[in-house]
Amino acid sequence: MSAERVMTCAEVEGLLDAFVDAELPAPALLAVARHAGGCEACDAAVRELSALREAVERSVVAEVETLDLARVWPAVSQGVERHDARVEWRRRLRTVPAWGVALAVAASAVLWLRSPEPEPARLAAAPRRNQAVIERIDSSGHFELRRDRKYGTTLIMVSDQAGQ
Amino acid sequence: MTRDACPAMLGLAAGALVLLAAAHALALEVQITTVRASEHGPSDAQLIDLRPRLRRLVGYRSFQVVGKERRRCAWQTSEAFAIPGGRMLHVVPKGMRDQAVVMSVKLMDGSRALVDTDVRLQNRGVMLFGVGQDSRAAEGALIIMLRAED
Numbered sequence: 084m085s086a087e088r089v090m091t092c093a094e095v096e097g098l099l100d101a102f103v104d105a106e107l108p109a110p111a112l113l114a115v116a117r118h119a120g121g122c123e124a125c126d127a128a129v130r131e132l133s134a135l136r137e138a139v140e141r142s143v144v145a146e147v148e149t150l151d152l153a154r155v156w157p158a159v160s161q162g163v164e165r166h167d168a169r170v171e172w173r174r175r176l177r178t179v180p181a182w183g184v185a186l187a188v189a190a191s192a193v194l195w196l197r198s199p200e201p202e203p204a205r206l207a208a209a210p211r212r213n214q215a216v217i218e219r220i221d222s223s224g225h226f227e228l229r230r231d232r233k234y235g236t237t238l239i240m241v242s243d244q245a246g247q
Numbered sequence: 248m249t250r251d252a253c254p255a256m257l258g259l260a261a262g263a264l265v266l267l268a269a270a271h272a273l274a275l276e277v278q279i280t281t282v283r284a285s286e287h288g289p290s291d292a293q294l295i296d297l298r299p300r301l302r303r304l305v306g307y308r309s310f311q312v313v314g315k316e317r318r319r320c321a322w323q324t325s326e327a328f329a330i331p332g333g334r335m336l337h338v339v340p341k342g343m344r345d346q347a348v349v350m351s352v353k354l355m356d357g358s359r360a361l362v363d364t365d366v367r368l369q370n371r372g373v374m375l376f377g378v379g380q381d382s383r384a385a386e387g388a389l390i391i392m393l394r395a396e397d
Contacts, residue, residue, distance in 0.1 A: 213372040216347070219365040226362060229304050235369075238304045240377040240388075241354070241361045 090118040095125045103132045211235030274319075275340040275348060278394040279328045281314035284377075285387035297392075305377055307387050330354075334361070336376075336391060346370050348395040354378075371396045 090098075095118045101107045102115045119126040215237040217228065222241055229238040282294065284307035290298050291312045301310050314331040320340050328336040339351040347367045354362045354376055361378065368374050376391040 212369060213374065214347075214369045215372065215374040216367040217364060218349075218367060221360065221363040223359050223361060231300050231304055234300060236300055236304065236373060236375060237366075238375040238377055238390075239362055239364065240305075240379055242379050243356065243361065 090114050092118070092122060092125055095119065095122070096128070099125075099128055099132055103129065103136050213237070274397055275322065275350075276317065276396045277320050277326065277328075277338055277340070278317040278392075278396075279315070279330075279336060280312060280392040280394075281331050282390040282392065283311045283313050283387060284390050285309045285311075301375075301390065304375065305388060305390060309387075310390070313389075330389070330391060332389060333357075334378075336393075338393070340395070341365075343370070343397055347372075348397060350395065352376070352393065354391070368393075368395055 095102075095115050098107060098111065098115055102112060105112070107115065115129075119129050212234055213231075214235040217237070217239070220226070220228075220239070224242050226239055226241045229240060230236070231238075282291075282301070284301065284305050286308055288309040288311070290308075290310045293312060294301070294310045298310060302308065314329075316328055318326060318328070320326045320338060322340050322342060325337050325339045328338065330336055333356075335355045337351075337353040337355060341349045341351065343349070344367060347369050349365070349367050351365050352362070353360055353364075362376060366374065371394070373392055373394045376393065378389045378391075
């Protein structure tokens with residue numbers, strides 16, 4: 084659109100909102116202003132729109148000023164921290180090998196499956212290789228029981244006093 | 248297969264079953280190793296592994312094998328093992344319980360029982376009988392190692 088050409092009222096009416104919001108390119112702004120300067124109806128429309136725009140602006144500012152923003156920043160800060168924590172965990176998880184995750188899952192599954200049942204047999208110490216239980220013993224002389232701690236080997240030592 | 252061969256085959260099978268049953272009855276293998284323990288002298292090479300244990304339990308330094316016998320024993324039947332020096336070890340395997348051999352063991356010196364005991368020994372395990380202040384050994388003690396395996 085040429086800035087030299089005089090706009091019609093219909094053309095200006097279509098550009099009024101953009102003119103009031105200063106969103107038009109400079110030549111179009113100048114053309115609308117020239118037309119409004121010589122047209123009372125369009126000038127009145129511009130002034131009316133401008134007044135409305137200022138009223139809306141004042142209303143918005145007033146509403147913003149009534150808002151209590153004291154608790155906004157802590158909430159935002161907490162949100163930011165949570166987000167940072169999630170990002171950090173994702174970063175750590177990406178560094179854990181897949182087999183490690185699989186192993187941990189398998190171990191958890193095993194523990195979960197085992198937990199409901201007590202297993203006293205597993206808690207009992209396994210018998211040692213040479214473990215011997217003496218259920219009865221008699222001797223004509225003096226005897227002594229000795230046991231090796233490491234292998235569980237039992238020795239029944241008798242004193243052959245009568246044989247001397 | 249002819250009709251004449253059938254009884255012979257059945258007889259062979261029955262014989263094999265009897266032999267298998269007899270072999271099963273003689274299921275326990277008992278090994279008796281007699282060792283002379285003394286304060287001085289070298290130890291037997293075959294006792295090298297056992298020497299530290301014998302040293303801890305018996306207290307002597309030198310160990311020499313003086314007799315060894317291995318025999319398959321029938322359950323519930325007394326087996327007598329001659330021990331060097333004139334003593335006898337009578338073993339009666341009674342059965343298996345919780346992977347252990349239950350048996351009666353009696354160490355006799357003539358008509359006198361030096362030890363008469365009922366033991367439950369872990370299968371393939373070893374237990375020891377020691378005779379101290381043994382006049383029949385020049386010095387030291389006589390150790391009888393009993394190993395039982397089902």
